Amino acid sequence: xxxxxxxxxxVDLETLEGFAAHAAENPEAVQLGLGASATYEGTxxxxxxxxxxxxxxxxxxxxxxxxxxxxxxxxxxxxxxxGWIGATDRMEPIEAALSAxxxxxxxxxxxxxxxNGVNVDHLQTRVRTDFDPAVLFxxxxxxxxxxxxxxxxxEVEIDGEALDQDQIDEWARRAPVYTLVSLxxxxxxxxxxxxxxxGDD
Numbered sequence: 001x002x003x004x005x006x007x008x009x010x011v012d013l014e015t016l017e018g019f020a021a022h023a024a025e026n027p028e029a030v031q032l033g034l035g036a037s038a039t040y041e042g043t044x045x046x047x048x049x050x051x052x053x054x055x056x057x058x059x060x061x062x063x064x065x066x067x068x069x070x071x072x073x074x075x076x077x078x079x080x081x082x083g084w085i086g087a088t089d090r091m092e093p094i095e096a097a098l099s100a101x102x103x104x105x106x107x108x109x110x111x112x113x114x115x116n117g118v119n120v121d122h123l124q125t126r127v128r129t130d131f132d133p134a135v136l137f138x139x140x141x142x143x144x145x146x147x148x149x150x151x152x153x154x155e156v157e158i159d160g161e162a163l164d165q166d167q168i169d170e171w172a173r174r175a176p177v178y179t180l181v182s183l184x185x186x187x188x189x190x191x192x193x194x195x196x197x198x199g200d201d
Contacts, residue, residue: 008114029057034055043084051070109168122157
């Protein structure tokens with residue numbers, strides 16, 4: 001990277017360097033609180049997901065342009081076979097998770113490529129998995145959940161100058177969604193139901 005090159009991958013490199021230095025000195029200022037919700041739409045497997053505000057360094061950031069909505073469902077042929085009436089094809093949450101993983105691997109690679117002066121001319125990541133729905137349909141016990149997905153693969157196709165395969169692999173593994181799906185996560189599940197009203201004695 002030459003001295004007069006101030007941007008790479010659509011990023012102002014001086015600002016990126018300053019941000020990284022600030023994050024190193026003030027880690028609490030760059031901590032993120034992220035969330036999403038999904039509301040059932042009255043047909044099994046159909047939900048309308050919503051993503052809006054997030055927290056950055058303890059401050060909530062909300063604006064109308066972040067009110068993203070995603071209609072989730074299932075695969076028309078599978079729903080037809082399962083008895084859904086008027087089945088339609090919608091993006092399935094697993095596919096959304098896979099696309100998020102693919103996109104986030106690209107994030108990990110390109111942010112680090114920008115920071116390290118590596119040019120990338122082409123980058124495409126393909127993610128695939130085999131899925132057994134037996135646990136979902138209660139055909140298997142919940143303890144079999146670790147066998148639901150097999151053969152999860154990520155194929156990174158990348159072109160550029162002086163690319164180091166091991167370095168690209170490391171950058172891909174720095175992607176937050178990679179961490180979310182590849183490492184054991186403890187999910188604190190809370191189920192809220194209407195408060196039971198005690199009967200009169």
